[in-house]
Amino acid sequence: MFKTTEKFKYRTLMLMAALGLSATWQSALAHTRLKTPVIQENAAMHGSNYNDVVIGHGCQNTTDGASTIDTIGTVVVFPDGKDSIITVNGAAHTGALSDFVTNWGNPVTIIQDSSIFSHQEYIIDSLGNKLGFWTGGGKVLKAGYRGVFPFTTAGVVIEPTSCAKSVTFVVAIADICEITGPSGFSNATVQLWTPAVGSIYDGEGLHGYDSPATIKVTRSIAPLPSSCGDGVDVIVKPSANQLNRDLRINFDGKQIWPQ
Template sequence: MYKQSILAGLVAGVMIAGAAQNTFAHTRLNIPTATEGERAINHVMITHSCDETTHTIGTSVVFPNGTDSTILVDGAQHNGSITDFMTNYGNNASMFFDRSAFDYMDAKTDANGNVVGFWAGGGPGMPNSLDVALPFRLTAASIEPSSCATSVKIYISIVDICEVTNVDGFGEGTVELWTHAGLGTPYDRDLHFAVDAGTDPGPATFTINRNLATNPLPENCGNGVAVEVKPSAAQINRDMPIQLNGQQVWPQP
C-alpha cells in the first residue's frame, strides 16, 4: 500500500501537457563551484516545469561514482583511476529531508553504502510558474597533491519528472532530461529532445578548484590540467530509476 501511494502521489500532480519546452532555463546547482575541501549546503535548482501546463512532480539525481566513470584530462580520455586526481572522492553528498515541494525523498546508495544520488517526488509538486530549491550537503573532495589537476568538473545527471511513464514515453510534457547526449542509455537527452550538433548542454556541473595556496602544483605541471568526470552508461541505467523498498516506481517498467 505504501509503495502504491508513492506512485499515485507522483501521478496525481500531473496536468495535461501542451506547450513547447523552455530551452533557456536549466536545472542546475545554485553553488556550481567550490575550493577543494569546502563543505556547504547546496541546492538542486529546478527552474521550470516540462511545459507551461505541467507540474514537476519528482526529480532523480545521479553523481558519477568514480568507479566506472569516464575521466577526461584536458578533453582526452584518462585510462587511470579517479584517485589519480582526488584523494577522497565518493560519498560526498547527503540529502536533507525537506517537504517544501515533495512529500517523499531518499538517497541512492551503491553496494558499499556510498551516496551516488537521490530522488524526491509526490506531494504538491512544483507549478510551472515557480522554482524549487532541493537542499543537500555537498563536500568538495580534495585534489591529489601529486597530480597536475587545477580543477575537477563533476557532471551531475538529473531528470525532472512531470508524468510517470516508461522510457518510451519520455519527451515534451513528461520529463526534462538534464543528462548527457550519446552516452548510450534510454535517459540520453538527444534520444528525446533536439540537441545542437557538437554540444552536450544537459548535465548540471560542480567544479572543484585546487587551492593553490595550500596545495600548490608540482613543478613539472606547468599550468596544470582540467579534469572532468562523467558517469558510465551502466551507472545511469542502474542509478537513475527511482526505487522504493525494492520496487521501481519510475520509470514504469
Template sequence: MKLFGKLITTTLSAGLLIGMSTSIYAHTRLDASAMVEGTRVINYLVAHSCGENTMLGTSVVFPDGVDSTVLVDGQPHGGTLKDFLPSYGNNAQLIFNRSAFDLMDEKTDSLGNVVGFWAGGGVGVPHTLNVATQFRLTAPTIEPTSCAKSVKLYISIANVCKITGVDQFSTEGVVDLWTHNNLGTPYDRVSTTDDGPAPWTVTRDLVKNPLPESCGAGVAVEVKPSAAQINRDMPIKVDGTQVWPK
C-alpha cells in the first residue's frame, strides 16, 4: 500500500489548511494548549512541512503514563502519574476527516488505550501552508488530595516529508521532529534546548476541586514519555506492517 505520496485528486478544506506561510506557526503545536480539568474540546494539531518539501503525513505520541517521567516543580517524582491524574488514559480520540490526508488511525496500547495517532496519504500539504489535524481531547480530573495546580504533558510529533529510514533523519527536508532532545531515541530532536514537544496543560478547577490547605500555592507537574514508549509508538503501522520509518 502506498501510504504517503499517493497522487489523487482531493478537495482541501480551507478550515484545515490555514495561513499562507509556515511562519505563522514556527512550531507544531496544539490549537488549544491548555484546558481545565474535566472539560472536552475539539482540538487541532497545527503543523507545517519540512522546509521546501510537501508534508506527507504526521505521527503523534502522548505520554502513556506507565513508565513516563514525572516531575514536580522540576524535580523527579517517586510515584506515578496516577498520583495526580488517576483517570488518565484514552484522552485523545482522532476524528476521521479526509480534508488533508486520505488515511489515518489511532495508536493503542495493549489495553486498547489511545496513546497517539497518525495521518497521511493523498496529495500532501504544500510547504507554503499549515495543516490542522482534528481530534477530540478530554482533560482528565486532577486527584483532589494531591497538591497539583496543573499537569503539563509533552506530546511528541513527527511531520514526515520523505519516507526513509531513521539513518536519514538528519538529512534536511526528510522529517520535522517536535520531540524531546534527550531521550536517546532515533526520534530525538537535534536542539540545544528541550523545546520540541507540544505542551498540553491540564489546569485545576480551583472552585470545584480546591487545593488542600496544606498545599499552599500548589505544585506544577510535568510528564514526559519514556524512550521505550517513543521507540514503540512513534512508527506508523498499517494493518500491522510498519510503513514509516522504512
C-alpha cells in the first residue's frame, strides 16, 4: 500500500512525465503553419477559402534556446506557378502547372485586420498578381502568445483531364524578430518556414529548416479519369528565383527587410 507521501511523489512524477510529453508534442505542432492546411477544389463564382497563418512561437534567445523573442512582422509567399518546382508522386515534372491546375495565378487576398500588426500589404508580380503578403509594425506579437493572420486563397480547380488527386502548394513564410540582412539570419532574428530550394532564405541549420507550411487541394469536382488508376499527388514549390525576388518587405518603395 502506498503511503501518502509516496503516492504524492508518484503522482508528481506522472504529472511531470505527462507535461514533458505534451511540451514536446506542442513544440512540434507550434511551427508556423496555415490554420486549415487541407481544402477541396472550389469552383464557385469567385470561390475562396478562408484561412489564417498561425505563428506558433517567436524567436529563440541564445542563452537557453527558448522562444522568448517577440515577432515584429511576417512575410508569406505562394508559388507563382511560372518557374515553380513541380513534382508528381515525388518525380520531377518538366511541364507547366496548367497540366494540373486550370486557374492558378492570383492566389491570395488579404483580410484586413490590424489587431496585431498595423500594416498589411500585398506582394505582387509584375502583372499585379497577388502572390502573398506581409504584415508588420504597430504592436509586436509577444513571445509565448500565438498570432493568427487572416487571408483567403482563391478557389483552385484541378485540370479535369489530369490524374491529379491532390495538388499541394508549398508556402514560404518568414517570421521576423529583428531586421537584418541574410548574413544576420539566426534563430534569434528570424524564423524561416521556407522550402530549401537554394534561395537566400533556406536557413540551413536554423530552427525551421526545410519545414514550410503547405496547403493541399484535394480533387473534389471532376472524377479521376478511369485511366488514372489511383491518381497522383502533385507538389508545387516556389523557385529560388521567386523567393529571392518576392520574399521581402517593401514599404513606401523601399525594401526594409531583409537589409
